Amino acid sequence: MSPSNRRRPGRRPQGPRRPGERGGTRPADPARLAAFEVLKAVRVDEAYANLVLPHVLGRLGLEGRDAAFATELASGTLRQQGTYDAVLAACIDRPLAKVEAKVLDVLRLGAHQVLSMRVPDHAAISTSVDLTRAKVGQGPAGFVNAVLRKVTRKSLDEWVAEVAPSREQDHDGWATVAFSHPRWVVERLAEAVGRDQVDALLEADNVPPSVTLVARPGRATVDELGGTPTSYSPYGVTLDAGSPAAIAAVAEGRAGVQDEGSQLVAIALAEAAVERDGDRAESWLDLCAGPGGKSALLAALAAHQGAALVANERQPHRAGLVLANLTDRSAGSPVDGVSGVVAGDGAKPPFKDATFDRILVDAPCTGLGALRRRPEARWRRATADLDVLVGLQRSLLDRAIDLTRPGGVVLYATCSPVLAETRDVVQAVLADRSDVRLEPIVATAGKVPDSAGPIEGTVQLWPHRHGTDAMFLALLRRTPA
Numbered sequence: 400m401s402p403s404n405r406r407r408p409g410r411r412p413q414g415p416r417r418p419g420e421r422g423g424t425r426p427a428d429p430a431r432l433a434a435f436e437v438l439k440a441v442r443v444d445e446a447y448a449n450l451v452l453p454h455v456l457g458r459l460g461l462e463g464r465d466a467a468f469a470t471e472l473a474s475g476t477l478r479q480q481g482t483y484d485a486v487l488a489a490c491i492d493r494p495l496a497k498v499e500a501k502v503l504d505v506l507r508l509g510a511h512q513v514l515s516m517r518v519p520d521h522a523a524i525s526t527s528v529d530l531t532r533a534k535v536g537q538g539p540a541g542f543v544n545a546v547l548r549k550v551t552r553k554s555l556d557e558w559v560a561e562v563a564p565s566r567e568q569d570h571d572g573w574a575t576v577a578f579s580h581p582r583w584v585v586e587r588l589a590e591a592v593g594r595d596q597v598d599a600l601l602e603a604d605n606v607p608p609s610v611t612l613v614a615r616p617g618r619a620t621v622d623e624l625g626g627t628p629t630s631y632s633p634y635g636v637t638l639d640a641g642s643p644a645a646i647a648a649v650a651e652g653r654a655g656v657q658d659e660g661s662q663l664v665a666i667a668l669a670e671a672a673v674e675r676d677g678d679r680a681e682s683w684l685d686l687c688a689g690p691g692g693k694s695a696l697l698a699a700l701a702a703h704q705g706a707a708l709v710a711n712e713r714q715p716h717r718a719g720l721v722l723a724n725l726t727d728r729s730a731g732s733p734v735d736g737v738s739g740v741v742a743g744d745g746a747k748p749p750f751k752d753a754t755f756d757r758i759l760v761d762a763p764c765t766g767l768g769a770l771r772r773r774p775e776a777r778w779r780r781a782t783a784d785l786d787v788l789v790g791l792q793r794s795l796l797d798r799a800i801d802l803t804r805p806g807g808v809v810l811y812a813t814c815s816p817v818l819a820e821t822r823d824v825v826q827a828v829l830a831d832r833s834d835v836r837l838e839p840i841v842a843t844a845g846k847v848p849d850s851a852g853p854i855e856g857t858v859q860l861w862p863h864r865h866g867t868d869a870m871f872l873a874l875l876r877r878t879p880a
């Protein structure tokens with residue numbers, strides 16, 4: 400599919416002049432102002448767009464269509480910034496690095512409206528000029544006007560054909576521009592998914608996912624949530640419309656927003672075969688639990704299986720979020736299945752060796768499998784992050800194996816398909832130790848079609864194939880040394 404097929408309807412009629420407007424000095428349009436403020440918060444404060452958006456919308460009093468327009472404008476601009484920067488570079492006769500950051504934000508927002516939102520050119524340009532006057536000053540308004548006029552001269556497809564390298568001679572360079580991903584990410588994803596599928600994956604990364612909910616078993620049912628049942632998780636539904644917060648089970652914490660792939664990770668740990676250790680109730684550990692989405696599902700599954708879950712998270716404020724996720728809001732006490740929440744470093748865990756029956760290591764990772772839901776994430780990561788993360792992932796998996804009793808299991812998961820974080824971590828730990836073996840995932844996640852991971856028996860989910868985040872799952876069993 401060509402990049403221009405990613406256009407979404409966003410046409411927004413221009414209303415009459417607002418009170419107080421006078422010729423040439425109109426105030427900035429509030430929805431565009433909101434999107435501008437989100438970009439600024441992402442750039443200056445390293446904010447997450449999806450977290451800052453509700454605050455900005457609330458502060459500016461935006462609701463309904465205006466809120467939807469601002470959301471698409473901010474998220475779409477951040478997501479497709481790589482494409483727009485290549486276009487803008489062709490329209491400006493100095494390097495983009497020399498353009499004032501606030502002006503570049505306005506230009507990117509304008510480019511998104513012109514090239515991907517079907518906002519009429521004159522409206523996109525005049526509101527961008529207004530925004531420049533309001534937030535930067537009169538000086539650059541003419542520059543913004545001139546640059547955006549140039550942008551309107553071609554469609555997105557025509558621009559990509561003009562500014563991207565040749566697809567035949569430099570596929571990754573072309574994909575970098577056409578699908579707006581940093582080149583190193585294109586290369587790593589191509590290595591993981593295969594050259595024949597990488598374009599489909601990159602394209603899927605640019606489509607915001609629909610909202611998926613989980614009904615925590617024993618506390619809520621999928622029927623309470625409405626929506627369409629997910630294909631693989633028995634606890635999931637995809638919302639067709641509306642806000643999750645308006646659903647009682649979500650508001651009460653008995654259900655939550657959770658990608659289907661994440662649901663399959665928690666289910667895979669619960670479903671693994673583990674022989675009972677006498678009459679003792681099973682003890683489960685979520686080693687990297689923050690903010691607690693998988694812990695909440697694990698706790699419900701643990702309660703059902705008569706087990707007890709400990710949730711551990713290194714960052715104290717995220718451990719607080721885990722606690723909130725594991726608290727029964729009406730009773731004010733931990734939900735069934737929880738035996739504790741700990742703020743500790745999983746690489747130096749405050750637990751005794753060989754004490755847990757099942758451990759989830761949902762490792763800190765690059766998150767390159769969840770780019771659909773985090774529009775700015777692709778620009779935040781760098782290859783240098785990989786080395787640091789891989790070292791941490793290996794030591795967390797290693798410690799988790801120490802904490803597992805012989806016969807028990809560790810599920811290693813990442814929301815990244817990058818082979819250095821998946822295959823290589825698992826193979827390195829297997830090569831180092833004689834007291835662990837890899838086992839195939841045979842239950843629900845293992846039955847997902849076309850989900851073979853990079854080592855036999857492991858699972859790799861994909862946005863473009865399964866509609867989930869690109870979760871990787873590997874099951875390891877502790878054996879006597």
Ligand SMILES: C[S@@+](CC[C@H](N)C(=O)[O-])C[C@H]1O[C@@H](n2cnc3c(N)ncnc32)[C@H](O)[C@@H]1O
Binds near residue numbers: 743762
């Ligand atoms: C992928 S996230 C986990 C998501 C979580 N399982 C959920 O479903 O909500 C990884 C988490 O590991 C935490 N983390 C990073 N380093 C850690 C460490 N050394 N020990 C324990 N947790 C750590 C991060 O703060 C982050 O919250």
